[in-house]
Amino acid sequence: MIKLCVLGLGYIGLPTALLFANNGMDVVGVDINERVVNTLKDCKMPFEEKGFQELLDGACKKESFRASTKVEKADVFLVAVPTPFDAELRMADLKYVVSACEMIIPHLEKGNIVIIESTIPPKTCEKRVRRILERSGLKASQDFYISHCPERAIPGNTLHEMVNNDRVIGGLDEKATELTRDLYSSFVKGNLYLTTSTTAEMIKLMENTYRDVNIALANELSMLAEDYDINIWEAIEIANKHPRVNIHKPGPGVGGHCIAIDPWFLTENTSDSSLITLARNINDSMPIHVLKKVKDLVNGIENPVITVFGVAYKGDIADTRATPALKFIKLAEKEGFTIRIYDPFVKEFEYPILSLEEAVKGSDCIVVLTDHSEFREMNPDDLYHMMKNPNIVDSKNVLSKQTGLELNYNKSIA
Numbered sequence: 028m029i030k031l032c033v034l035g036l037g038y039i040g041l042p043t044a045l046l047f048a049n050n051g052m053d054v055v056g057v058d059i060n061e062r063v064v065n066t067l068k069d070c071k072m073p074f075e076e077k078g079f080q081e082l083l084d085g086a087c088k089k090e091s092f093r094a095s096t097k098v099e100k101a102d103v104f105l106v107a108v109p110t111p112f113d114a115e116l117r118m119a120d121l122k123y124v125v126s127a128c129e130m131i132i133p134h135l136e137k138g139n140i141v142i143i144e145s146t147i148p149p150k151t152c153e154k155r156v157r158r159i160l161e162r163s164g165l166k167a168s169q170d171f172y173i174s175h176c177p178e179r180a181i182p183g184n185t186l187h188e189m190v191n192n193d194r195v196i197g198g199l200d201e202k203a204t205e206l207t208r209d210l211y212s213s214f215v216k217g218n219l220y221l222t223t224s225t226t227a228e229m230i231k232l233m234e235n236t237y238r239d240v241n242i243a244l245a246n247e248l249s250m251l252a253e254d255y256d257i258n259i260w261e262a263i264e265i266a267n268k269h270p271r272v273n274i275h276k277p278g279p280g281v282g283g284h285c286i287a288i289d290p291w292f293l294t295e296n297t298s299d300s301s302l303i304t305l306a307r308n309i310n311d312s313m314p315i316h317v318l319k320k321v322k323d324l325v326n327g328i329e330n331p332v333i334t335v336f337g338v339a340y341k342g343d344i345a346d347t348r349a350t351p352a353l354k355f356i357k358l359a360e361k362e363g364f365t366i367r368i369y370d371p372f373v374k375e376f377e378y379p380i381l382s383l384e385e386a387v388k389g390s391d392c393i394v395v396l397t398d399h400s401e402f403r404e405m406n407p408d409d410l411y412h413m414m415k416n417p418n419i420v421d422s423k424n425v426l427s428k429q430t431g432l433e434l435n436y437n438k439s440i441a
């Protein structure tokens with residue numbers, strides 16, 4: 028039986044480890060966080076997502092998965108540790124990847140495969156990872172193999188996407204690519220596209236950069252639409268009837284720890300990126316734009332109370348990582364506004380999350396920042412009855428879409 032050692036048991040590493048454990052492999056999952064390891068030792072998930080607990084139950088029953096704080100000898104090492112964004116340097120912070128690779132060195136043996144799933148800048152496998160692992164005395168592509176298999180699953184539907192999405196596999200050499208393909212074909216039902224490690228690194232970053240740039244374009248179009256006093260949502264819907272047009276949705280900015288970050292990993296090594304950097308700046312500035320619309324609406328109201336609808340970075344999930352709502356809230360506080368937050372999914376946040384009634388009663392303006400399905404079901408008239416002043420800024424077009432009413436916010440992004 029193939030033995031796999033997975034380093035990093037977070038949103039990506041843990042379900043990946045469990046999928047391998049449920050598909051014929053002996054898996055030891057390693058995390059430096061003892062709370063995560065101890066929770067897993069009791070066969071409990073350290074965080075919740077659809078289908079994860081059942082997968083863990085299956086692996087526990089088969090005794091094919093163990094959690095540990097220590098790396099051990101294995102046939103395959105899989106690294107799924109964080110790659111945060113260093114905001115000061117505007118580049119990837121590789122310290123976790125470096126330390127995970129260093130933890131593998133004493134256990135590395137001839138014939139082993141080391142797979143990096145973490146999102147990394149182009150050439151990281153070829154230059155950084157290879158150099159670190161070769162400190163073991165073994166030679167990459169000769170004694171052991173390195174490949175990159177980027178993860179593209181979406182939070183909220185991770186398991187389905189991990190199994191069904193197509194995947195990109197890029198080895199440092201052909202044998203690394205083939206060995207990695209054989210491993211993933213144990214549970215991936217999508218196509219496996221084979222390439223080099225640097226191309227695989229680039230593909231993952233290109234995909235998210237494509238989305239970021241297109242969202243920036245949609246945001247810019249929405250601001251132009253305001254000048255012409257037209258409804259951008261209607262305009263986009265009709266423009267997208269064209270067979271070769273797919274304009275993205277505008278909004279209050281881009282959040283999550285992929286789309287808002289990955290473009291910087293792509294541009295960190297060049298002085299030549301104007302479009303990608305501009306797109307990042309446009310998207311980062313959108314909370315300021317939404318705040319401006321709120322300020323226009325509450326102008327003249329003394330000590331206005333602003334209600335934020337949704338702080339998750341996208342609809343119907345509880346994830347608030349890099350959410351543009353945080354920038355909006357901090358800027359609104361600077362204006363002296365009182366902020367109240369309602370989010371039916373988020374339980375933990377830097378600010379208190381209130382009940383719908385607590386958040387809306389006596390409010391001077393509701394600002395929709397996330398497209399949770401629940402907001403689509405709401406009748407703005409019911410909200411108005413609870414508010415002190417009936418103002419709504421709907422940056423996600425969820426309330427307007429439902430009622431078609433002519434509300435204060437029904438202008439482009441707002």
Ligand SMILES: NC(=O)c1ccc[n+]([C@@H]2O[C@H](COP(=O)([O-])OP(=O)(O)OC[C@H]3O[C@@H](n4cnc5c(N)ncnc54)[C@H](O)[C@@H]3O)[C@@H](O)[C@H]2O)c1
Binds near residue numbers: 059060
């Ligand atoms: N979450 C996503 O939706 C997603 C999607 C695509 C790609 N990615 C990428 O996948 C990688 C992992 O992301 P995540 O969301 O799973 O992160 P996470 O923060 O949920 O989990 C990472 C885990 O790694 C552990 N860790 C850190 N250093 C370690 C080490 N040296 N050895 C063992 N464990 C260590 C941490 O304690 C943590 O539990 C990142 O590069 C991320 O950009 C994430």
